[in-house]
Amino acid sequence: AQSVSQHNHHVILSEAASLELGCNYSYGGTVNLFWYVQYPGQHLQLLLKYFSGDPLVKGIKGFEAEFIKSKFSFNLRKPSVQWSDTAEYFCAVNPISNFGNEKLTFGTGTRLTIIP
Amino acid sequence: NAGVTQTPKFQVLKTGQSMTLQCAQDMNHEYMSWYRQDPGMGLRLIHYSVGAGITDQGEVPNGYNVSRSTTEDFPLRLLSAAPSQTSVYFCATHARDRWYEQYFGPGTRLTVT
Numbered sequence: 020a021q022s023v024s025q026h027n028h029h030v031i032l033s034e035a036a037s038l039e040l041g042c043n044y045s046y047g048g049t050v051n052l053f054w055y056v057q058y059p060g061q062h063l064q065l066l067l068k069y070f071s072g073d074p075l076v077k078g079i080k081g082f083e084a085e086f087i088k089s090k091f092s093f094n095l096r097k098p099s100v101q102w103s104d105t106a107e108y109f110c111a112v113n114p115i116s117n118f119g120n121e122k123l124t125f126g127t128g129t130r131l132t133i134i135p
Numbered sequence: 136n137a138g139v140t141q142t143p144k145f146q147v148l149k150t151g152q153s154m155t156l157q158c159a160q161d162m163n164h165e166y167m168s169w170y171r172q173d174p175g176m177g178l179r180l181i182h183y184s185v186g187a188g189i190t191d192q193g194e195v196p197n198g199y200n201v202s203r204s205t206t207e208d209f210p211l212r213l214l215s216a217a218p219s220q221t222s223v224y225f226c227a228t229h230a231r232d233r234w235y236e237q238y239f240g241p242g243t244r245l246t247v248t
Contacts, residue, residue, distance in 0.1 A: 028175065051235050062225060062239040063178075109177060113235045122193070123234045125170075125178040 021046035023126035031132045040095040042110030051113040052093040058106045139240035147246045148216040156211040158226030167209040171222040216247045
């Protein structure tokens, strides 16, 4: 079974700092990749997604992620974080098999706290 | 459109009690799923349904039952609650085969004492 690893459990940054959250997955085949965000007290929302093509994808609120196939990674980045980015971030992988899109597997999440 | 709604928002149960978490969607999606979210564990799939009358187990199905009698509703039943079921439960829905484009409900925070 595939797995998704997010090694940073809790990241604390000051406003305007740059952000990079790691995500690695273990699946040898073709995948769709996603980052979800969960703001305090809210449900999960899709931040950005990668299906194919340009490995650098841009999402909402200035976030971007880079797919590096050789490293099985899909790291999330933002050049300058804001206090409103305080949230929990989940990486998710959607393997594509002969049967089509398989179920999503979520990472364990990274809690991001931004200090004003 | 309300999207995905869940009730209740909060619930406290004693060990051994039973209850049903409600989930409804007005998006006319075939697929509905239940996840639990625990600190350090991410979201784990409990059960899912690909249409009315069809359900299947996810990653952590033990202790939970589901049924799907209509497209709109997908209740999750805890038959005999245990402290290990203390968690936040999310219902989600998506169109056929579009596991990547899920719409989540607001969640139910359950505490079992």
